[in-house]
Amino acid sequence: GAVVSQHPSRVICKSGTSVKIECRSLDFQATTMFWYRQFPKQSLMLMATSNEGSKATYEQGVEKDKFLINHASLTLSTLTVTSAHPEDSSFYICSARDVVSGYNSPLHFGNGTRLTVT
Amino acid sequence: DQQVKQNSPSLSVQEGRISILNCDYTNSMFDYFLWYKKYPAEGPTFLISISSIKDKNEDGRFTVFLNKSAKHLSLHIVPSQPGDSAVYFCAARHYGGSQGNLIFGKGTKLSVKP
Numbered sequence: 001g002a003v004v005s006q007h008p009s010r011v012i013c014k015s016g017t018s019v020k021i022e023c024r025s026l027d028f029q030a031t032t033m034f035w036y037r038q039f040p041k042q043s044l045m046l047m048a049t050s051n052e053g054s055k056a057t058y059e060q061g062v063e064k065d066k067f068l069i070n071h072a073s074l075t076l077s078t079l080t081v082t083s084a085h086p087e088d089s090s091f092y093i094c095s096a097r098d099v100v101s102g103y104n105s106p107l108h109f110g111n112g113t114r115l116t117v118t
Numbered sequence: 119d120q121q122v123k124q125n126s127p128s129l130s131v132q133e134g135r136i137s138i139l140n141c142d143y144t145n146s147m148f149d150y151f152l153w154y155k156k157y158p159a160e161g162p163t164f165l166i167s168i169s170s171i172k173d174k175n176e177d178g179r180f181t182v183f184l185n186k187s188a189k190h191l192s193l194h195i196v197p198s199q200p201g202d203s204a205v206y207f208c209a210a211r212h213y214g215g216s217q218g219n220l221i222f223g224k225g226t227k228l229s230v231k232p
Contacts, residue, residue: 041224
Protein backbone atom coordinates (compact mmCIF):
# COMPACT_ATOMS: atom_id res chain seq x y z
CA GLY A 1 0.00 0.00 0.00
CA ALA A 2 0.90 3.65 -0.28
CA VAL A 3 3.44 4.78 2.31
CA VAL A 4 4.10 8.25 3.61
CA SER A 5 7.29 8.72 5.59
CA GLN A 6 7.63 11.59 8.02
CA HIS A 7 10.85 12.61 9.74
CA PRO A 8 11.75 13.21 12.50
CA SER A 9 9.23 11.41 14.66
CA ARG A 10 10.15 13.45 17.70
CA VAL A 11 12.08 16.66 18.19
CA ILE A 12 12.86 18.84 21.16
CA CYS A 13 14.17 22.30 20.48
CA LYS A 14 14.82 25.52 22.32
CA SER A 15 12.60 28.52 22.00
CA GLY A 16 13.63 30.74 19.10
CA THR A 17 15.12 28.01 16.96
CA SER A 18 13.67 26.63 13.74
CA VAL A 19 12.67 23.04 13.08
CA LYS A 20 12.21 21.33 9.73
CA ILE A 21 9.89 18.37 9.27
CA GLU A 22 10.02 16.25 6.12
CA CYS A 23 7.19 14.35 4.50
CA ARG A 24 7.89 11.90 1.71
CA SER A 25 5.64 9.72 -0.38
CA LEU A 26 7.70 6.56 -0.81
CA ASP A 27 5.93 4.63 -3.51
CA PHE A 28 3.69 7.12 -5.22
CA GLN A 29 3.71 10.68 -6.48
CA ALA A 30 1.74 13.40 -4.78
CA THR A 31 1.17 16.79 -6.37
CA THR A 32 -0.52 17.81 -3.18
CA MET A 33 0.34 17.10 0.41
CA PHE A 34 -1.44 18.27 3.51
CA TRP A 35 -0.15 19.34 6.89
CA TYR A 36 -2.22 18.83 10.02
CA ARG A 37 -1.69 19.68 13.65
CA GLN A 38 -3.18 18.00 16.67
CA PHE A 39 -3.22 19.41 20.17
CA PRO A 40 -3.81 17.06 23.11
CA LYS A 41 -7.33 15.69 23.23
CA GLN A 42 -8.26 17.65 20.14
CA SER A 43 -8.96 16.61 16.59
CA LEU A 44 -6.58 16.85 13.67
CA MET A 45 -6.75 20.32 12.16
CA LEU A 46 -5.66 21.11 8.62
CA MET A 47 -2.96 23.77 8.64
CA ALA A 48 -2.05 24.06 5.00
CA THR A 49 -2.12 22.43 1.60
CA SER A 50 1.25 21.97 -0.01
CA ASN A 51 1.30 22.17 -3.80
CA GLU A 52 4.23 20.88 -5.83
CA GLY A 53 5.93 23.70 -7.64
CA SER A 54 3.76 26.46 -6.26
CA LYS A 55 2.90 28.27 -3.06
CA ALA A 56 1.15 26.51 -0.24
CA THR A 57 -2.40 27.36 0.70
CA TYR A 58 -2.85 28.13 4.37
CA GLU A 59 -5.96 27.72 6.45
CA GLN A 60 -7.40 30.70 8.24
CA GLY A 61 -5.49 31.55 11.36
CA VAL A 62 -2.28 29.77 10.34
CA GLU A 63 0.67 32.11 9.95
CA LYS A 64 2.44 31.48 6.66
CA ASP A 65 5.61 33.19 7.84
CA LYS A 66 5.67 31.02 10.92
CA PHE A 67 5.06 27.72 9.16
CA LEU A 68 7.07 27.66 5.96
CA ILE A 69 6.11 24.98 3.49
CA ASN A 70 8.15 23.86 0.52
CA HIS A 71 7.04 21.21 -1.95
CA ALA A 72 9.93 20.97 -4.36
CA SER A 73 9.20 17.57 -5.87
CA LEU A 74 6.36 15.13 -6.36
CA THR A 75 7.51 13.09 -3.39
CA LEU A 76 8.71 15.60 -0.82
CA SER A 77 7.15 18.38 1.18
CA THR A 78 8.78 20.13 4.14
CA LEU A 79 7.30 22.13 6.97
CA THR A 80 9.61 24.50 8.82
CA VAL A 81 8.46 25.92 12.12
CA THR A 82 10.40 29.16 12.37
CA SER A 83 11.36 30.82 15.63
CA ALA A 84 9.53 28.15 17.56
CA HIS A 85 7.87 28.98 20.85
CA PRO A 86 6.43 26.69 23.53
CA GLU A 87 2.91 27.26 22.21
CA ASP A 88 4.02 25.64 18.94
CA SER A 89 4.54 22.37 20.80
CA SER A 90 2.17 19.95 19.16
CA PHE A 91 1.82 16.86 17.02
CA TYR A 92 2.34 17.64 13.34
CA ILE A 93 1.28 15.14 10.72
CA CYS A 94 1.37 15.15 6.96
CA SER A 95 -0.72 13.29 4.44
CA ALA A 96 -0.85 12.78 0.71
CA ARG A 97 -2.94 11.26 -2.02
CA ASP A 98 -1.62 9.38 -5.02
CA VAL A 99 -1.96 11.60 -8.12
CA VAL A 100 -3.40 8.74 -10.15
CA SER A 101 -6.10 8.00 -7.61
CA GLY A 102 -9.51 9.59 -7.77
CA TYR A 103 -10.93 12.41 -5.72
CA ASN A 104 -12.51 9.95 -3.33
CA SER A 105 -9.38 7.99 -2.69
CA PRO A 106 -8.30 8.20 0.94
CA LEU A 107 -5.39 10.18 2.23
CA HIS A 108 -2.30 8.36 3.42
CA PHE A 109 -0.78 9.74 6.58
CA GLY A 110 2.73 9.87 7.89
CA ASN A 111 3.45 8.81 11.46
CA GLY A 112 3.61 12.36 12.70
CA THR A 113 6.19 14.48 14.47
CA ARG A 114 5.96 15.32 18.14
CA LEU A 115 7.46 18.80 18.56
CA THR A 116 8.35 20.03 22.02
CA VAL A 117 9.67 23.56 22.38
CA THR A 118 11.37 24.32 25.67
CA ASP B 119 -17.97 25.00 16.75
CA GLN B 120 -17.16 21.40 16.07
CA GLN B 121 -18.72 20.10 12.87
CA VAL B 122 -17.80 16.46 13.47
CA LYS B 123 -18.41 15.11 16.93
CA GLN B 124 -17.42 11.87 18.52
CA ASN B 125 -19.06 12.16 21.88
CA SER B 126 -17.58 9.03 23.41
CA PRO B 127 -13.90 9.50 24.14
CA SER B 128 -13.52 5.82 24.97
CA LEU B 129 -15.23 2.48 24.54
CA SER B 130 -14.45 -0.90 26.05
CA VAL B 131 -15.70 -4.11 24.47
CA GLN B 132 -15.16 -7.80 25.07
CA GLU B 133 -13.41 -9.79 22.38
CA GLY B 134 -15.87 -11.38 19.99
CA ARG B 135 -18.61 -8.86 20.67
CA ILE B 136 -19.68 -5.97 18.50
CA SER B 137 -18.03 -2.55 18.76
CA ILE B 138 -20.15 0.41 17.74
CA LEU B 139 -18.45 3.77 17.34
CA ASN B 140 -20.63 6.78 16.76
CA CYS B 141 -20.13 10.06 14.98
CA ASP B 142 -22.44 13.05 14.55
CA TYR B 143 -22.03 15.94 12.18
CA THR B 144 -23.69 19.28 11.75
CA ASN B 145 -22.92 20.33 8.17
CA SER B 146 -25.35 19.05 5.56
CA MET B 147 -22.81 19.91 2.84
CA PHE B 148 -20.58 17.00 3.78
CA ASP B 149 -20.62 14.49 0.93
CA TYR B 150 -18.09 11.91 1.98
CA PHE B 151 -17.26 10.30 5.29
CA LEU B 152 -14.28 8.25 6.36
CA TRP B 153 -13.09 6.33 9.36
CA TYR B 154 -9.43 6.23 10.26
CA LYS B 155 -7.73 4.07 12.84
CA LYS B 156 -4.70 5.23 14.76
CA TYR B 157 -2.24 3.30 16.87
CA PRO B 158 0.05 5.13 19.32
CA ALA B 159 3.07 6.76 17.67
CA GLU B 160 1.68 6.06 14.20
CA GLY B 161 -0.29 8.10 11.71
CA PRO B 162 -3.95 7.40 11.03
CA THR B 163 -4.66 4.63 8.56
CA PHE B 164 -7.72 4.55 6.38
CA LEU B 165 -10.31 2.01 7.39
CA ILE B 166 -13.54 2.50 5.49
CA SER B 167 -15.53 5.24 3.82
CA ILE B 168 -19.04 6.01 2.65
CA SER B 169 -20.48 8.42 0.16
CA SER B 170 -23.47 10.52 1.16
CA ILE B 171 -25.54 8.80 -1.52
CA LYS B 172 -25.30 5.52 0.33
CA ASP B 173 -26.48 4.41 3.73
CA LYS B 174 -24.25 1.42 4.27
CA ASN B 175 -20.84 0.20 3.26
CA GLU B 176 -19.34 -3.07 4.37
CA ASP B 177 -15.78 -4.37 4.26
CA GLY B 178 -15.13 -7.60 6.09
CA ARG B 179 -15.67 -7.10 9.80
CA PHE B 180 -16.22 -3.37 9.35
CA THR B 181 -19.51 -1.76 8.38
CA VAL B 182 -20.28 1.93 8.27
CA PHE B 183 -23.86 3.14 8.44
CA LEU B 184 -24.96 6.62 7.46
CA ASN B 185 -28.20 8.23 8.54
CA LYS B 186 -28.34 11.53 6.69
CA SER B 187 -31.58 12.72 8.22
CA ALA B 188 -30.08 12.34 11.67
CA LYS B 189 -26.63 13.49 10.51
CA HIS B 190 -25.21 10.45 12.17
CA LEU B 191 -22.84 7.71 11.17
CA SER B 192 -21.56 4.70 12.96
CA LEU B 193 -18.83 2.15 12.55
CA HIS B 194 -19.59 -1.43 13.50
CA ILE B 195 -16.83 -3.91 14.11
CA VAL B 196 -17.90 -7.50 14.48
CA PRO B 197 -16.47 -9.62 15.86
CA SER B 198 -14.13 -7.31 17.76
CA GLN B 199 -10.55 -8.45 18.20
CA PRO B 200 -7.83 -7.27 20.61
CA GLY B 201 -5.87 -5.95 17.63
CA ASP B 202 -8.71 -3.53 16.94
CA SER B 203 -7.74 -1.60 20.07
CA ALA B 204 -6.84 1.86 18.78
CA VAL B 205 -8.19 5.37 18.45
CA TYR B 206 -10.82 5.70 15.75
CA PHE B 207 -11.36 9.02 13.99
CA CYS B 208 -14.43 9.93 12.05
CA ALA B 209 -13.80 12.43 9.24
CA ALA B 210 -15.98 14.27 6.77
CA ARG B 211 -15.41 16.21 3.58
CA HIS B 212 -17.29 19.19 2.20
CA TYR B 213 -18.90 18.78 -1.20
CA GLY B 214 -16.49 20.47 -3.57
CA GLY B 215 -14.02 20.98 -0.77
CA SER B 216 -10.28 20.77 -1.17
CA GLN B 217 -8.92 17.29 -1.31
CA GLY B 218 -7.26 17.35 2.05
CA ASN B 219 -9.72 19.40 3.98
CA LEU B 220 -11.14 16.63 6.03
CA ILE B 221 -12.90 17.66 9.20
CA PHE B 222 -11.98 15.23 11.94
CA GLY B 223 -13.70 14.32 15.15
CA LYS B 224 -11.68 14.08 18.36
CA GLY B 225 -11.54 10.32 18.21
CA THR B 226 -12.79 7.42 20.27
CA LYS B 227 -10.35 5.11 21.98
CA LEU B 228 -11.50 1.53 21.59
CA SER B 229 -10.22 -1.14 23.95
CA VAL B 230 -11.03 -4.74 23.10
CA LYS B 231 -10.44 -7.02 26.05
CA PRO B 232 -9.52 -10.68 25.57
